[in-house]
Structures are given as C-alpha cells and as structure tokens.
Amino acid sequence: DVKVTQSSRYLVKRTGEKVFLECVQDMDHENMFWYRQDPGLGLRLIYFSYDVKMKEKGDIPEGYSVSREKKERFSLILESASTNQTSMYLCASSLRLAGGRETQYFGPGTRLLVL
C-alpha cells in the first residue's frame, strides 16, 4: 500500500518567513510532485522531480523552490512567504512509466496560512 506523508497538516507562518514543506513516500517512486489547491482552480503544478537532484518547473513555480536529495523525500521551499501563498499544498508520487499512464498517489495535504 503506497503511503505519501506530509510533515504538517496545518501551518501558520508570517509574511517574509522561510517555509519548508516536507513530503516522504515509501514506495520507491521515481516521480514526485508538488501542487497547490485553491477553490475553483483545481490543482496547479508547482514543481516536479523525476529523479534525485532533478527538478522541473511546473505551471506556477514563481516564489517556490524545491529540493530532492534522497529518492523518498521531496521538499517545497517558500523562500519568503507571502499572503498569496496561503493555500492547500499537496504532494504526490508515481512510478516513472512510459508515456504518462502512471497513477499519482497523494499525501493528505498541508494547509498553509500566511499572515
């Protein structure tokens, strides 16, 4: 059974703080993803990684960075948090199969409030 865990369910930070969101998966998946979820907008991809130390920008990378030092762990970093980054953040992982047919497995999400 695939398990994707996220370090916090709820987080409150102040504007300008550096924020780390951690994600760990236990199924040896190559691909890992960070999304933000906002009402009416669905999920939007921030960054993804298909291997250790590899990263690719998604659709909305501005204001974020990521780190993947180990295969099972993918961190999302908000260098200087702003109020418009208040959102639900979802991490996902998947096998690296050919052609995009793989299922993504999601963590429970971190609800971040930036004051």
Place this chain on the structure above:
Amino acid sequence: AQSVTQLDSQVPVFEEAPVELRCNYSSSVSVYLFWYVQYPNQGLQLLLKYLSGSTLVKGINGFEAEFNKSQTSFHLRKPSVHISDTAEYFCAVHYSAAGNKLTFGGGTRVLVKP
C-alpha cells in the same frame, strides 16, 4: 494551451439518485484521462483512468466514465449515490506532449443529501 473544464463546480444530489459529473478537455491527438476523488480532509485518490481500449471505464465504488473522442469529453457517472460519496471530484488529463505532467480541472463538489 491545454485545459480541462469541469462544467459544474457544485452538484447537490439526493441519496440513491444518479449523478453525472462533466469533464471536457482541449483537443489533442493523444491523451490519457483520469478521475480522482478527494474525501473531506484527505488527499486525492484515483477513481478510474482511461489509457486505451474500451471507451467505457469502470472504477472503484461503482463509478464509471465514458471517453468520447469526438466531443473531447470524459464524463463520470454513478447510477445510485450514497452519503459516503460526498466529496470533491477532479478530472485530470495527460497530454502526450506534456512529459510527466497532469492538467487538472477545477473540481466538482458533490453533496449527497439524505
């Protein structure tokens, strides 16, 4: 740009009634199609997916979806809903030119009433 449209943001439905959630995507030569469900306070989980073959796809919990290439649609249906089907449902599309990325629709919130 590639896009996925879920035409209804909210769908109230009575228990044991049928439900249909609509999903349309921008046209492409090759797509894979997914429906995910998010129960309250949980992450998303896969309901079903279309990769190839039969256009009618059956998923978990009695849901099914039909791929219609000419109408670029992938509507989700369930003939009789339960209270436990109250959740948000997301349609997602993998476009062949997009590498590993999925494009998600805006979500449809289903509220099942007794």
